[in-house]
Amino acid sequence: MNKKMLMLACFFVSVLQALAGFEVSTTLPGSGKPEHLYTMVNGSGFYANGATGLTKTESKYGQFAFYAAGTAGQYYIYSYTAKKWVTYTQKSEAYDNQRNFVVMSDTKSETSKFIINEYTTDLYELQPLKSDGTGSKYLNWYRGMGAVADNKNPLDDASVTLGTWEQGGSADAGSRWTFSEVLEPAQGATPSLPANLKDIQAKYGKQTYDIAVLYPKQQDAVGVAQVAQENDGNV
Structure with missing residues (x-):
């Protein structure tokens, strides 16, 4: 018929665009919107929400800005979604493998810097610094997704933040990160x-x-x- x-x-037009490399922002949160915002997804397919907990819900994907920390390869991280800085308590000794290592803070901590290493094209691993300026462990939801009763990380739980693990991205999918820039719809187009x-x-x-x-x-x-x-x- x-x-x-x-x-x-x-x-x-997709609002997320995976890019080779990433761009730092220079506009601080108190002065306006950061120039570049990114989502973060690990090799297991879990996205960081605004508080750096796990989510698979697109509307809950966190948006993060990176700021140069004065030394090549080192950065401060800001959650534009939560309006908080991603911080931690710096130590002189190696960090433990642990859950909830990250602390979300209203103020930037000058000692909360991260080494962000692109160890292969578009794949990154993130290390918190010890007081001697070297990296220790890798950002990872230690023990994976699961119930708190099992010492794991439940989805969409406001109390969960990123932890640390001893293996980097080349050895563990949970430490393997991809950044996608969040673009305004129809940016630069009529x-x-x-x-x-x-x-x-x-x-x-x-x-x-x-x-x-x-x-x-x-x-x-x-x-x-x-x-x-x-x-x-x-x-």
Whole structure:
């Protein structure tokens, strides 16, 4: 049976974009919004929420900014979602393998620096510093996801923060991190619609399909939306 079919090529701009490397921000929280915000997901597929606990719910993904700490490869981390700095109590000796190592703080701690090492393309491991300036252990939800009664880390629990573990990202998926930059929708683009959209709407009615906003480069690649007259999709 022949049916007239409306075919619109639709593109959606993702708000998360995985990038090679990451950019530091220079605008401090008290002065405005950091220039670059990132989500953090480990090799087991768990995202850090705003308090650095575990989540798999997209609306709860934390957004984090990184600030240069004065020494190459060392950074301060700020949770834009929680409006708090990611801190810890610095020690001279090696840190233990532990849960809830991270402390979320209203103020930046000058001693809470992290070595962020891109040990292979787009994969990172994060180490807190000891007082001698060397890294110790790796940020990791120690013992993995599970019930507090089992000394593990439950999902979406406000009391959970990142812990530490002795193995880095190349040896343990829980210490392996990927950053994706959070982009504003349609950043740097002017929305545009197909030139013949009104003709399509007049013929088939707006209620028969959804309209997606197309952005300039994508519109050039797609061309003008057309109406398919046959089942095989020929226009």
